[in-house]
Amino acid sequence: MTLMKSLSGATAALALMAGAAAADPALVIDLGGKFDKSFNEAAWNGAERWARETGGTYKEIEMQNEAQREQFVRRMAETGANPVVVLGFQNMATLDAVAPDYPETKFVLIDAVVDLPNVRSVVFAEHEGSYLVGMMAALASKTGTVSFVGGMDVPLIRKFACGYAQGVKAVKPDATVIMNMTGTTPAAWNDPVKGGELTKAQIAQGSDVVYAAAGGTGIGVLQAAADGGILSIGVDSNQNHLHPGKVLTSMMKRVDNAVYDAFKAGTALETGVVSMNLASGGVGYALDENNAPLVSDEMKAAVDAAAAKIMSGEIVVHDYTTDDTCPAATF
Amino acid sequence: MDFATLIQILDSTLRLATPLLLACLAGLYSERAGVFDIGLEGKMLAAAFLSGAVAFVSGSVWLGVLAGIGASLALSAVHGLASITFRGNQLISGVAINFLASGLTVLVGQNWFELGGRTPALTEGRFQPITLPLAETLAPVPVLGPIYSDLISGHSALVYLALALVPASWWLLNRTRFGLRLRAVGENPAAVDTAGVSVVGIRFAAVAICGVLCGLAGAYLATALSAGFVKEMTAGRGYIALAALIFAKWRPFAAMGACLLFGLLEAVANRFQNIDLGVVVLPVQFMQALPYILTVVILAGFVGKAIPPRAGGEPYVKER
Numbered sequence: 001m002t003l004m005k006s007l008s009g010a011t012a013a014l015a016l017m018a019g020a021a022a023a024d025p026a027l028v029i030d031l032g033g034k035f036d037k038s039f040n041e042a043a044w045n046g047a048e049r050w051a052r053e054t055g056g057t058y059k060e061i062e063m064q065n066e067a068q069r070e071q072f073v074r075r076m077a078e079t080g081a082n083p084v085v086v087l088g089f090q091n092m093a094t095l096d097a098v099a100p101d102y103p104e105t106k107f108v109l110i111d112a113v114v115d116l117p118n119v120r121s122v123v124f125a126e127h128e129g130s131y132l133v134g135m136m137a138a139l140a141s142k143t144g145t146v147s148f149v150g151g152m153d154v155p156l157i158r159k160f161a162c163g164y165a166q167g168v169k170a171v172k173p174d175a176t177v178i179m180n181m182t183g184t185t186p187a188a189w190n191d192p193v194k195g196g197e198l199t200k201a202q203i204a205q206g207s208d209v210v211y212a213a214a215g216g217t218g219i220g221v222l223q224a225a226a227d228g229g230i231l232s233i234g235v236d237s238n239q240n241h242l243h244p245g246k247v248l249t250s251m252m253k254r255v256d257n258a259v260y261d262a263f264k265a266g267t268a269l270e271t272g273v274v275s276m277n278l279a280s281g282g283v284g285y286a287l288d289e290n291n292a293p294l295v296s297d298e299m300k301a302a303v304d305a306a307a308a309k310i311m312s313g314e315i316v317v318h319d320y321t322t323d324d325t326c327p328a329a330t331f
Numbered sequence: 332m333d334f335a336t337l338i339q340i341l342d343s344t345l346r347l348a349t350p351l352l353l354a355c356l357a358g359l360y361s362e363r364a365g366v367f368d369i370g371l372e373g374k375m376l377a378a379a380f381l382s383g384a385v386a387f388v389s390g391s392v393w394l395g396v397l398a399g400i401g402a403s404l405a406l407s408a409v410h411g412l413a414s415i416t417f418r419g420n421q422l423i424s425g426v427a428i429n430f431l432a433s434g435l436t437v438l439v440g441q442n443w444f445e446l447g448g449r450t451p452a453l454t455e456g457r458f459q460p461i462t463l464p465l466a467e468t469l470a471p472v473p474v475l476g477p478i479y480s481d482l483i484s485g486h487s488a489l490v491y492l493a494l495a496l497v498p499a500s501w502w503l504l505n506r507t508r509f510g511l512r513l514r515a516v517g518e519n520p521a522a523v524d525t526a527g528v529s530v531v532g533i534r535f536a537a538v539a540i541c542g543v544l545c546g547l548a549g550a551y552l553a554t555a556l557s558a559g560f561v562k563e564m565t566a567g568r569g570y571i572a573l574a575a576l577i578f579a580k581w582r583p584f585a586a587m588g589a590c591l592l593f594g595l596l597e598a599v600a601n602r603f604q605n606i607d608l609g610v611v612v613l614p615v616q617f618m619q620a621l622p623y624i625l626t627v628v629i630l631a632g633f634v635g636k637a638i639p640p641r642a643g644g645e646p647y648v649k650e651r
Contacts, residue, residue: 033437033562035447180604184616191566192557193350194601197343201602204339216449216561223452223558242452 025050025263026059026081028073030088032189032215034062038236039215039255043087043110045237046256050263058263066186069094077102083120083269085110085262087255089156095119106269108262110255111156113273120271122258126156127163128310129251129283130211131317132303133233134167136285137209138175139299140231140248145176147207149198149221151214152188153181153331155321160213160235160251162326163317169328170306170315177329178202182217192220199224209233209248222247231294240290248294250286257282279311334474338481340598345482345490346556348594350375350548352493354572355579355586356500357544363504363581364537365517365642367421370410370428371545372569378403378549380436383560384443386456392554395456396489399553400546406432407542415534418646429569437562450553450560458487458555487555489547496544500583513537517640520647530647548572574626580637593622 027047029040047058059081061072073094076084083106086095092112099107099116106118113121137146148164150157165177180198182188195217199210203224210225211233212218218235219242225232226243234240234250241247258276262269276282285303287295309315320326354371361368378399386395406428413424437448444450463484470480504510512533515523520530552568553560575593579585599606600618607613629637 033447035441035449037449041447180601181615183619187563187566190561190563192561192564193552194566194597196557197347197598198601201339201343201598204336205602219449219452219559219561220557227558 024056024058024081025266026061026076026079026084027259028076028084028086028091029060029062030086030090031063031065031186034060036189036216037239037242038218038234039253040087042237042253042255043085043259046259047085047263049256050260054264056263070097073098073107074101077105077107082106082267083108083262083265085259087111089154106267106271108258108269110258116271118271120262120269120274122262122274122276124253124255124258124282125275125277125317125319126160126251126253126283127166127317127319128278129253129285130160130163130213131167131170131310131315132278132285132307133211133249133251134164134169135171135303135306136167136249136295136299137164137211137231137233138168138171139296139302140294141172141175141209143206143208144172144174145178145206146209147178147199147202147205147211148180149195149202149210149212149214149217150179150181151183151217152186153184155324157181157213158326158331159320160211161331162320162329164211165326165328166317167306171302176206178205178207179329179331182214189215189217191217192223195220196224200228203228203230211235211251213251234286238286238288240286240288244290245293247291249291252284252286254282254284278307334477336602338477340595340602342482342485343598343601344591344594345486346594347597348590349486349490349493350551350556350568351572351575351593352497352587352590353489353544353548353551354569355575355590356493356496356583357541357548358573358576359500359579359581359583359586360513360537360544361541362576362643363517363640364513364534365520365640365645365647366410366414366534366538367425367644368410368538368541369422369425369570369573370406370432371541371572372565372567373425373429373432374403374406374542374545375549375552375569376429376436376563376565377406377432378546379553379564380432380440380450380549380560382546382550383450383453383553384440386554387451387453387559390456392456392458395554396547396550399550400543403546403549404539404542407538407545411535411538414646415531415538418648421644421646433563436560440560440562448562453554453558456554457558458489458551460485461488461491487551489551489555492547493551494587497583497587504583509533509536514640516647517642520642521650524647524649530649534647571622574622577637577639578626578629581640592625596621 085108089112095114108120110122148161199221208230212221213235222232226246231248236253239250381402382395382399385398413419414421440448466480466484470476516533575589578589604615
């Protein structure tokens with residue numbers, strides 16, 4: 001009997017310890033890699049910031065291929081991590097399949113909406129941020145031709161492109177916007193050679209500002225732009241420092257804040273759809289010492305005025321993903 | 332499409348075809364000697380990584396190229412050891428090399444530079460475009476001027492080297508004793524062995540040449556086309572090169588034609604996203620898939636027949 005008692009006591013203690021350890025949040029990093037200087041890196045920075053400020057620990061896992069999506073998210077949920085933050089729109093189907101099996105675990109999906117009771121979906125208003133950098137591109141352009149290099153051709157990237165084109169046309173209605181997508185497979189996120197070649201083709205067509213929304217491929221775009229003597233615009237993280245004086249600005253998408261907020265809320269996380277837009281500081285443009293000489297006062301004033309109008313609802317930037325059409329560009 | 336656009340597309344074709352051509356010639360030597368090599372992709376990747384890393388640290392692009400060749404040669408040695416000496420399956424060894432390179436480059440890169448497997452962007456230690464003599468003077472000449480000054484001049488050294496390697500390879504394979512033996516080893520190794528020539532030695536030599544050429548291809552990607560290594564930056568070019576090799580039926584000049592064709596397709600797809608032919612609109616995805624479609628067409632025997640070297644894929648076992 002006493003043996004029984006101590007045994008069950010030990011089991012209970014173990015269960016408690018397991019429960020305490022399980023409070024760790026987890027971050028599932030998407031294809032493209034943790035240090036893509038862009039989307040995934042922003043998420044990781046948010047997690048690191050949380051770890052530094054709270055002294056907490058978190059679990060992280062990085063996908064290497066498509067087949068691991070469901071497996072890795074399940075693995076994180078199995079280890080008792082809570083909440084589990086999953087990056088990337090391509091994980092919509094993953095969470096549709098996995099989340100119902102772990103009703104006690106809270107999941108956070110960034111960049112897409114999954115309507116389940118234990119999922120928080122964080123969506124960004126990339127079209128609003130892209131609109132602002134599009135305005136800056138048009139103001140900085142001397143040739144009247146600007147361009148865009150996307151990663152994989154998916155609705156989310158078209159949303160960036162569409163917002164950008166709208167911003168350009170708002171400043172110069174007769175401007176030309178050249179658009180290229182790198183590819184149709186996930187390899188398109190990691191092909192700097194092709195990104196650079198696309199940029200060279202765009203420069204040959206007269207573009208003098210290029211906006212890259214292409215993950216690791218964007219590194220090649222920014223490099224080719226710097227080599228070719230034109231301006232570039234970075235994406236997701238602040239990429240101004242990559243080529244100081246040659247990157248006009250970066251469209252900031254505060255994925256770091258989304259991850260930080262989720263980790264901070266912990267198990268008490270509220271589920272549902274969270275919209276990170278211009279008004280809530282979820283998107284914006286980057287201004288630092290690397291690009292200060294490139295951004296004139298008039299440019300800044302014009303963009304800030306537009307930002308205020310978007311926040312107040314006076315300017316409505318069309319979101320490509322709502323109806324798969326774009327008023328300012330054709331794909 | 333005006334003349335200037337045409338020149339720009341052909342210029343881009345030449346840049347994009349160069350890594351394919353180097354990798355394709357690499358595969359040609361190896362496969363003509365009877366050693367199938369689907370590890371071209373992995374060797375290029377390893378070479379791209381090490382050349383990017385060494386070029387950054389040393390500031391010298393040529394040291395980078397040497398390091399890239401070294402990395403590729405090391406993987407070639409593994410392939411040779413597994414498939415020639417120990418008579419393992421050549422395809423499996425090649426797949427293993429691809430996996431090894433894919434993982435190892437990121438792991439080592441992260442350990443050295445802590446940039447997530449990338450190497451730092453190269454500012455010096457990159458290939459600079461070479462302006463051929465008289466390019467400036469001849470530029471105003473109509474038609475021929477732009478062709479010479481924009482299309483032929485202004486590429487990096489490796490582009491010219493790759494083009495020069497095509498006739499050199501033809502000569503080596505078809506006009507020298509070594510080339511004859513190399514081809515014989517791929518067709519009928521027993522006959523070569525009977526003549527008293529080492530089959531293993533010739534095959535190792537072929538695999539080593541393959542390593543050197545893959546090293547050049549990888550170094551070109553990291554130090555000429557872009558400025559530094561990014562993980563998985565070969566993006567399937569090794570497989571396209573294999574497709575080009577089959578398309579070219581394992582012949583050097585045809586290989587150049589196939590690589591230039593595949594480069595042209597990519598350049599056109601880069602320049603025009605969707606091509607409107609008036610009747611139908613060709614989507615960009617079709618252009619991207621065309622190299623593979625053409626290869627399948629060739630393999631199916633519609634455009635002549637592609638016969639691989641007869642002893643390809645089989646380890647040689649000496650008769651007793």
